[in-house]
Amino acid sequence: MTPIRVGIVDDYDVIRAGLERLFARYDDLCVVATAKNGLEALELVSHDALDVLILDIAMPGHGAVDVLEKILSNQPDIKVLIFTGYPEQRYALPMIRLGARGYVDKASPLLDIVEAVRMVAAGRSYFSSKVRELMADAVRPGTMPGEGVDLTAREFQIFLRLAAGETVTEIARALSLSDVTISSHRSRLLTKLKLSSNSHLTRFALENRFLN
Structure with missing residues (x-):
């Protein structure tokens, strides 16, 4: 074998x-x-x-x-x-x-x-x-557990990078996407999570154990 x-x-x-x-x-x-x-x-x-x-x-x-x-x-x-x-x-x-x-x-x-x-x-x-x-x-609404938010795999990937302090341009370069595309994802993220800034994203990520 x-x-x-x-x-x-x-x-x-x-x-x-x-x-x-x-x-x-x-x-x-x-x-x-x-x-x-x-x-x-x-x-x-x-x-x-x-x-x-x-x-x-x-x-x-x-x-x-x-x-x-x-x-x-x-x-x-x-x-x-x-x-x-x-x-x-x-x-x-x-x-x-x-x-x-x-x-x-x-x-x-x-x-x-x-x-x-x-x-x-x-x-x-x-x-x-x-x-x-x-x-x-996950077959029901709300698949970011505890928050009632459904993020796509790409949105989750960008969420982690933004929360870690990366800029839109840095993320775009790393993922081989345009700044416009990343900015669009960022806007949808903030809307879905009901947050208003990258600093709020970071705090949300820390409080919910997405970051150390």
């Missing part, structure tokens, strides 16, 4: 090393590459043949939202599994919309991540009961 080829992206050495030791216990799992930030993640998937990429959300440089979008636009066959300490109610739905095949909380039992890797490698999805509830709620 050919082992499942796994890549791990996390900025903490202890997490990467711990997952490598965990997967080494199983003959059907093989860690072929690791990375500690978004830029290294993009280089990793361009050089290594992977079945499953385990991706943290909070990383230096390119964030997981941008990394996930770029990876799946270029290599749609890679199954991306989000492994993070960020709360499901904030990040799960946007990451699923961007193409993540699973979402595992770092506080989960170790065997959950093993099961998740196997399931997504087999072409299935892996979501906790909490995430499944969020997905069920």
Whole structure:
């Protein structure tokens, strides 16, 4: 049996090393590459043949939202599994919309991540009961949980960048879009979230744990 080829992206050495030791216990799992930030993640998937990429959300440089979008636009066959300490109610739905095949909380039992890797490698999805509830709620109005706001994947991506202090021009350059397009998204974001400025976006993001 050919082992499942796994890549791990996390900025903490202890997490990467711990997952490598965990997967080494199983003959059907093989860690072929690791990375500690978004830029290294993009280089990793361009050089290594992977079945499953385990991706943290909070990383230096390119964030997981941008990394996930770029990876799946270029290599749609890679199954991306989000492994993070960020709360499901904030990040799960946007990451699923961007193409993540699973979402595992770092506080989960170790065997959950093993099961998740196997399931997504087999072409299935892996979501906790909490995430499944969020997905069920998403068919009703209000899919930014707790706020009654439905953001598209692109709007969520721009929301995170604006909240982090990036300018419209910086975001446009990073996403290869025009300033006009980003400004339009910004206006819709402010309207949907009932906010009036970028500083309010940042405060909203901090208060609701979208940013550290």
